[in-house]
Amino acid sequence: MVVDLVVIGVAITLGPLHNSGFILLLGSRGGVRKGLAFLLSWLANLVVVIACVVLLTGGTPPVHHTTPSTAADAAKLAIGVGLVLFGIYRLRRPPRPHKPPSWTGRIDSASLxxxxxxxxxxxxxxxxxxGAATAVDADLSSLTDWLALTAYCLLATLSILAMELYAARAPGAAQARLNALKAWLERHQDQLVxxxxxxxxxxxxxxxxxxxxA
Incomplete structure (x- = not known):
């Protein structure tokens, strides 16, 4: 479980789409406050999903090869196959220009x-x-599993947390470097996805x- 959560958490935090959107948000009027609202909402989402899983399992992993255990493993397998097929589709699709989403034009006037x-x-x-399918195996009587779930949520938030702290501490330097990072992410978005x-x-x-x- 721990290794799976690390892999998933790293993949989430490296995603180019939300990182580009977050940088755009930081560069808007009142960007640091909006970035904090985004960050807290992002983290809350991860925590809520994990909490729902824990409530369903009661904090005790289901016995191996029972229906709940098999369903969680099958869900993980299905998501994996889906991601592979999506990656192959995007790899074979002819390159096309990326148009900015419609919401980007209203980012300055966006509320918290x-x-x-x-x-x-x-x-x-x-x-x-x-991540939710993996968390089914968490045993909340174990400190290790508690730490693994906490680390997963923090790891999946790491990139936007780092950018938020950087923008808050050094807004001028941060904006220039984050804009350069955003441009790089947009140029390499397809390859990263x-x-x-x-x-x-x-x-x-x-x-x-x-x-x-097994």
Missing amino acids: GTAAALAWLLQPWALVGA VMLSLLVGLWLTASGTYALV
């Missing part, structure tokens, strides 16, 4: 509530679902398959 809602919109739900989809998809496929047959 809109910034918080944007975090839910940009959340990579397939990976969050994979393909790489993350294939690598994480293959990992989840192997992990789910092993759990089902």
